[in-house]
Amino acid sequence: MPLDPAPSAPAPGRPGRPHVTAAVLAGGVGVRMGGPRPKQLLALDGRSVIEHSIAAFCAAPEVDDVIVLMVADHIAEVEKIVAAGGHAKVSAVLPGGATRTATSVAALDALAHRDDGDLVLLHDAVRPLVDRRTIAECVAALGEAGAVGVAVPSADTVVEVTQAPGGAEVIRSVPPRSRLRRMQTPQGFRLGVVRLAYARALADPGLVATDDCGVVLRYVPEEEVRVIPGAESNIKVTNPGDIEVAEALLRRRTGAE
Numbered sequence: 551m552p553l554d555p556a557p558s559a560p561a562p563g564r565p566g567r568p569h570v571t572a573a574v575l576a577g578g579v580g581v582r583m584g585g586p587r588p589k590q591l592l593a594l595d596g597r598s599v600i601e602h603s604i605a606a607f608c609a610a611p612e613v614d615d616v617i618v619l620m621v622a623d624h625i626a627e628v629e630k631i632v633a634a635g636g637h638a639k640v641s642a643v644l645p646g647g648a649t650r651t652a653t654s655v656a657a658l659d660a661l662a663h664r665d666d667g668d669l670v671l672l673h674d675a676v677r678p679l680v681d682r683r684t685i686a687e688c689v690a691a692l693g694e695a696g697a698v699g700v701a702v703p704s705a706d707t708v709v710e711v712t713q714a715p716g717g718a719e720v721i722r723s724v725p726p727r728s729r730l731r732r733m734q735t736p737q738g739f740r741l742g743v744v745r746l747a748y749a750r751a752l753a754d755p756g757l758v759a760t761d762d763c764g765v766v767l768r769y770v771p772e773e774e775v776r777v778i779p780g781a782e783s784n785i786k787v788t789n790p791g792d793i794e795v796a797e798a799l800l801r802r803r804t805g806a807e
């Protein structure tokens with residue numbers, strides 16, 4: 551599905567406001583989950599995991615359009631999901647990259663026609679329970695900061711480990727828990743900031759990244775990376791059993807409404 555070639559413009563009825571694109575990253579094949587199909591296509595309460603994520607951003611009034619970066623072999627399947635679900639804000643379904651980082655870069659490439667002041671929310675397709683409050687607060691925080699991560703405090707003590715000379719894993723340090731957070735998505739950026747970060751990152755042969763805020767922190771250190779509260783329910787469907795957890799969380803949410 552081709553991207554709308556229209557040049558960057560404020561959304562109709564919202565003059566002066568930056569355009570907000572949500573990019574749903576779905577280029578992974580789900581090695582840890584196992585199974586024949588990528589985990590973003592697994593069923594969760596009558597919809598695929600990826601459709602929950604797409605629907606959450608389509609329903610958010612702050613979001614103008616949604617692009618999906620999907621494993622190339624399954625693009626047609628996602629296009630059908632989008633059409634059948636009537637997710638009208640989806641402007642493109644494009645191939646992801648070989649790594650999550652490459653998929654983030656593909657999302658930025660797809661937004662080359664947007665202005666540096668426009669906004670992008672990069673979201674794991676496999677976080678289907680992202681809620682409206684989180685999306686709204688992420689976009690609102692981008693009014694003050696060029697990069698915004700969503701995170702929750704750690705209930706567990708988190709330790710750094712290393713290998714002892716005999717090969718056993720041993721604790722190297724115990725960072726103060728009160729300052730530790732577990733990062734989630736969406737992670738939101740002014741396009742100019744995240745473009746600069748990835749331009750520098752891609753020139754670094756030692757690039758290793760597990761999230762996009764980390765890329766900004768490392769390669770644009772002058773930029774503040776703001777952290778806003780996430781939600782414990784915004785889990786990443788990663789391992790066998792996580793679908794059942796997501797179903798239980800979804801039932802609890804539906805019951806609370």
Ligand SMILES: Nc1ccn([C@@H]2O[C@H](COP(=O)(O)OP(=O)(O)OP(=O)(O)O)[C@@H](O)[C@H]2O)c(=O)n1
Nearest residue numbers: 576577578579580581582648649650653675676
């Ligand atoms: N090449 C990749 C790898 C990952 N992702 C996406 O990044 C999110 C978080 O990644 P992860 O949970 O690691 O997904 P997989 O890479 O599919 O899982 P695994 O590491 O177990 O293979 C997922 O929505 C996944 O589809 C992506 O867009 N492109």
Ligand SMILES: C[C@](O)(CO)[C@H](O)COP(=O)(O)O
Nearest residue numbers: 650674733734735760761786
């Ligand atoms: C971006 C992320 O979800 C933040 O917690 C996480 O780092 C993705 O890691 P993955 O190994 O690609 O699932």
